Amino acid sequence: MGISSFLGVVRSVVIYYNPVLMHRNQRLYSGLVQKGDLVFDVGAHVGTRARVLRRLGARVIAFEPQPVFARFLRWTLPRSVTLVEAALGQTESRAQMAVSRRHPTVSSLRDSLPDEARAMPGFEHVRWDGRAEVAVTTLDAMIARHGRPDYIKIDVEGYEAEVLSGLTQPVSLVSFEYLPGLPAPSAAVIDRLCALGAYTFNVVRGENAGFEWTDWQDAEALRAWLADQAPDSGSGDVYARLEPAPAATGAGPSQAA
Template identity: 35%
Template sequence: MGLYPVARGIYRAISSDHRRDRKLRRLFFAQFLKPGDLCFDIGANLGQSIEAFRASGARVVALEANALCLPTLAYSFGRDPEVLVVNKAVGSTSGTARLHFHQTASTASIRDDWNDTDDNVVEVEMITLEQLFAQHGVPRLLKVDVEGFEEQVFAGLARPVPIIYFEMHGREFDAVIRILARLESVGKIESVNAVSEDHGQWLLDRWVSPAEFATALNPLPKLANVVVRMDGSASCHV
């Protein structure tokens, strides 16, 4: 009946946990952004990160392959001229892919081995980061959260981006190391850190090199987010 986006908005407004999560996310991304900056949100889900980007005045190009998320995204951002939502996946090459999903759950993934509860499959269009750059420009901040498919997304990257943020799963930390190696192949990495799942705490007390990062996290968190500063053009503080 189209009531879910409305009900979700009301619930998030009255829930203290959701208000806290939004505040922490907003404060975290505000360290990196200023009004007018361009952000890419690869794996936008229901727009949690878009909210934080817009709170800093950034422009957003958001990619979300799950069509069931589009009504909520339209409800939240459809009247915002600074947000463009694109119903496509991102990978190493252009073409099509099979998305595994369950309703609007954030577990949706191109990988068929990612989550047993993703009980639906649909074919989706796939493009590359470089194609997005050609259409919209190079962003200041690139966020990638695609449930285990991050490595393939970065395989389609051919140039540095000032701030790169991507989801890290401790059980697949080897993929993080390969992603950092990939990023080093397209530009200079100035430093790396990680932030907790709720964006409330840096996991390292200083920014480190990619080589140091490989051993600095001990023990490995179950879930966190890696932040990479490239080219010496990005500035923020811990």
């Protein structure tokens, strides 16, 4: 591991292994995830959310394609968390990831991200100075292997829609990162989720781990809210909850007397 990669890992550990932040996430997830639920943590990074979810009694499958972070997770995650050293996408393949050694949280399989980020506030000092060939699998393949998850958390720096393109069935709860300066990926994710099922949405700004709205909103309300966010307002997470199918109404067929 080079010095830049080492410093990148240390930086992420310092940022995310924050007891206050982890407590906030645990409080949020305790209202969303039940003991025994199956969770896919897509983009596990240093594993803080995987740890919180496992602490709540969930069965966690953590996906991390970056070799340096996969190695860190092999050493540090509880043995009860299953680690899959792969990215998720539309098909099973191999792909080239653009890596930022000093800011590894923004490493991505989205080829256009380094160019797009030049105009995004907060990315002025980020450089994608490395490449990594990573394995890619699909959500459908992982469901066939591990079971249908109750919750899929996705944080993959603009590649979220591609992750969901490998899913052909709705799941109860999905969350994905939104970047106000990069609206197209969020729009594509919303479209994909609406094609899979009847979802309502809520938002968590940044790392505050509290929902923006008391009542969950439809896709149009979410789109309008995202369009109103200034490019420098900071990222956050969108949560999509699958609504139950409406009960059948009306009387059954009449019977002759």
